[in-house]
Amino acid sequence: KIALLVGNNCYQHHPNLMAPIRDVFELSLLLEQLGFQVVSLLDLNKAEMVTAVSQFLQLLGKGVYAIFYYAGHGYEHSGRNYMVPVDAPQPYAPENCISVQRILQKMQQQQTALNLILLDTCRKCSLSKFIELCHKISKIVRSCKMSEDAEAYELQDGEFSSGIFMKYLKKHILQEKKVTHMLEDVLEDIGRDPLITGKQVMEIKHTLKEARSLTDPV
Secondary structure (H helix, E strand, O other): OEEEEEEOOOOOOOOOOOHHHHHHHHHHHHHHHOOOEEEEEEOOOHHHHHHHHHHHHHOOOOOOEEEEEEEEOEEEEOOEEEEOOOOOOOOOOHHHOEEHHHHHHHHHOOOOOEEEEEEEEOOOOOOHHHHHHHHOOOOEEEEEEEEOOHHHHEEEEOOEEEEHHHHHHHHHOOOOOOHHHHHHHHHHHHHHOOOOOOOEEEEEEEOOOOOOOOOOOO
16 A cells, blocks of 8 residues: 655745645545555655656555545646646646646556545646546546635635645545545535535546455555
8 A cells, every 4th residue: 555645835936835735744644544655745846756756656566555646736738637846837838747647547557456546736627538548447546626726725724724625535534435435425525615615626537346445454
């Protein structure tokens, strides 16, 4: 059970965020309770993100439960979804960012038992091509929470800030139930939150047939 968590907060050319710091910290503690080996990284430039993902992929293999979580800016271009490193210039361009689809494909090639990709990004984008890709890949669970702007994405709590998605994910993630059912519970809670009605959308796409749970002993 292996997880890579990346949170980008302090951008050189884009609005800064606060929630990824707290969200990555809280998720790392929860995943460790579930028996995951967790690597948590903050404020990565493109070269660092490429290196982190490459080393993460080398740890995967047959029977592994793999989680990749990203919080930060994201965008869509020509039907592909990208994560934005902290050094990406304005305007967004694919060559300066990290392709989510490429990571998804490489995770699947490792014959893992479960691939869970959680994208907690703060820009709206078109997910149609990503959805098509997920339907072609086995044992993939993909949860993507998009919001229109940083204000909708983050909740202030004194000097701290947390994301809406993590607020409800941490409520359900330790439950012993199929991972898709757990994420559906998160989705329902997000949909009931009056602070984000009409501002945020969470989508769950999967091809998971087995009753995989994050609480499974591996």
